[in-house]
Amino acid sequence: MHPVVHTRYGSVRGTLGPSGIAAFKGVPYAIPPLGELRFRPPLPPRPWNGVRDAVDYGPTAPKSPYAPPFDQLIPEVDIPGEDFLNLNVWTPDPAGRLPVMVWLHGGAFANGSGSAPCYDGTAFARDGVVLVTLNYRLGVEGFLHLATDHSEATANLGLLDQIAALEWVRDNIGGFGGDPEAVTVFGESAGAMSIGTLLAMPAARGLFHRAVLQSGAAHHTLSPTSAALVGNRLAQILGVPPTRAAIGEVPPKRLLPAQQRLRAEISARPDPRLWGEAVHNLMPFEPVVDGRTLPTPPVDAIDAGAAAGIDVLVGTNRDEYRLFLVPTGMSALVGEEMLERAATGYGLKPVEGVAAYRAAFEEASPGLLLAEIATDWFYRIPALRLADAQSRHGARAYVYEFAWQPPTFDGQLGACHASELPFVFDALDDPAFVGLLGPHPPQQVADAMHAAWVAFATAGDPGWPRYDADRPVMRFGGATGFPAAVETDPRGALRTSWDGVR
Structure with a gap:
């Protein structure tokens, strides 16, 4: 049996699994952004006649492969084709009215897709949720900003793609058994950072009602000045004028290697005079505070109440930054001078700040101390700031920490970035994660x-106390031997080291 659902643009035919879960894959939510539509905001898909097959994943956004060793640790798929602004839906009951969860994938705004098998929505649908994953424009195509940009140019196209997909959900998910008034958006890494930005974007208001942010929050954006530094250097690498028209003539097969070179240059020479704020994140393409699509920095807007009323579940992995230091061997190369220089770059006082981390982790090498500091700067402190802000404005906020330690890399990898993904999706049998988790x-x-996650999307309560003055945090995995246990203000002394800094 092949279930058929009617959307505003035409009918789609999916597949029905042995457990009764219906899946619809590769459904377009916007016109392919090609030709004259390149570097322009997404437009609704063209209607079609008859019934369109939606049985296979659609094309993925243009991107380069992950560099070694990450290509062996992080699942990635690349499906060629032009119609890559598409989404996938899993539902247990097309005639129901069930809570909806919309997944935004990570990948440093340059990689990833909603079509990776590890994001299969069967487990969520099994538990009474309509699950949606999607693809959006990445890298240059999604986040280019130039000094020549003016009122006719639009920044943050990747975010506008996400908003277009959420509008599609609002208008069509009822036909798949979803409740458009009960939408939870959730994402990891760049996906979570996207959500932190969507919370502050006027165009996204009303499109989702709860948010789950995994390993990312509202601090990761670029100013127009920094974004223009990146864009101008891209034009130099390509040998074209620094205009959207000129870069729009460059085919992806030339653009993607230039994008990779750009990231390598930032990593090799992280000079703020060359790259602005991008030296901290080491991501050349991020959401841009352009004053139009994103009027103010998200952290400031949220602190002022821009997302009041949206409940959040936010958290991090215990050892996020080890992913970037341990598999590459960089952790063994970090000395005291590099540690103190990095800590200073993050805003910590070079003596007192590093001393606080040394006191907390007496046996840690300089490389692993750097991982602790970078984990807090990139992920943990922004997550706590978001929870604080939402709590102040009357929303329910819950904080978690994923702490399970895998045996890989001689036990040094820890609960690193991305390691929670198969746990959230209940997909531990996915072989793509063996290199990371064992x-x-x-x-x-x-x-x-x-x-x-299901309980939060269904009822707004994941099962532990709200984040308040006592700062309760649910820890999943870890040394207690229990699958989950609540802790009060873990590493609170280190948290206060960032007051006034991050």
Whole structure:
């Protein structure tokens, strides 16, 4: 049996799994952004006649592969084709009215897709949720900003793609059994940073009602000046004028290597005079505070109440930054001078700040101390700031930490960036994660974490106390031996080291 659902643009035919879960894949939510539509905001898809097959994943946005060793650790798929602004839906009951969860993938705004098998929505649908994943423009195509940009140019096209997909959900998800008044958007890394930005974007208001942010919050944006530095250097690499028209003539097969070179240059020479704020994140393409699509920095807008009323579940992995230091061997190369220089760059006082981390982790090498500091700067402190802001403005805020330690890399990898993904999706049998997590991750931790996400999307309560003055944090995995346990203000002394800094 092949279920058929009617959308505003035409009918789609999906597949029905043995468990009764219907899946519809590769459904377009916007016209392909090609030709004269390149570097322009998304437009609704063209209607079609008859019934369109939606049985296979659609094309993915143009991107380069992950560099080694990350290409062996982080699942990635590349499906060629032009119609890459598409989404996928899993539903247990097209005739129902169920909570909806919309997934925004990570990948440093340059990689990833909603079509990776690890994001299969069957487990969520099994538990009574309509699950949506999607693709959006990446890198140059999604986040280019130039000094020559003016009122006719539009920044943050990748974010506008996400908004277009959420508008499609609002207008069409009822036909798949979803409730458009109960939409939870959730994402990881760049996907979570996207959500932190959407919380502050006027065009996104009313399109979702709850938000889950995994390993990302509202601090990761670029000013127009910094974004223009990046864009102008891209034009130099390509040998074209620094205008959208000129760069728009460059085919993706030339653009993508230039984009990779750009990131390598920032990493090799992180000079603020060359790159502005991009030296901190080491991501050349991020959301831009352009004054139009994104009027003010998201953290400031949210602090002022821009997202009041939206409940949030936000958190991080215990050892996020080890992903970038341990597999590459960089952690063994970090000395005291590099550690103090990096800490100063993040805004910590070079003596007192580093001393606080040394006191907390007496046995840690300089490389692992740097991982602790960078984890807090990139991920943990922004997450706590978001929870604080939402709590102040009357929303329910919940904080978690994923702490399960895999045996890989001689036990040095820790609960690193991206390691929670198969637990959230209840997909521990996905072989793509073996290199990261080893062969037998604990199912009981996945059961607890996945159930919490479903409960939050369904009722707004994942099952532990709200984040308030006591700062309760649910830890999944870890040394307690329990799948999950609440802790009060973990590493609170280190948290206060960032007051007034981050």
